[in-house]
Amino acid sequence: MSTELRARIYDLYAAYCAGRIDVVLNSYDDDAELISYAPIEVFPYLGRQHGKAAIAETMKRVHATFEILTYQPIFMVVENDNAGAIVMARLRQRSTNRIIQLLVAHFIRFRDGRIVELREFMDSFDAVQQVLGREIDTAKP
Helix, strand or coil, X not given: CXXXXXXXXXHXXXXXXXXXXXXXXXXXXXXXXXXXXXCCCCCCCCEEEECHHHHHHHHHHHHHHEEEEEEEEEEEEXXXXXXXXXXXXXXXXXXXXXEEEEEEEEEEEEECCEEEEEEEEECHHHXXXXXXXXXXXXXXX
């Protein structure tokens, strides 16, 4: 099961990178949760999303905001119905043409072959600086 699931997850990342949201959504349970630990002030479409329709809207907004250039797992662990992956993401921000490069960690739970939960972590400080195109001065009170 682990080998098959690993191959399937790689295929899902490739589909997401190619903008094939329909293919990715076919792997989600109707009642799935997507929880992205990112600042919603900068990434308002992330945060906590419940249900396939909300997750679909999030994916569409991400793809409308960024051109996904690379979305490649560089490390993955699969055990039973759980997976963890570190993904190298390289994006082009459509509004500014800025290239954003970051590592994203995903923790995925499957049930009956479908994704029921995906938790996403990123270096949000670095991501925010890249999206805003400037360093954030942390010395100011």
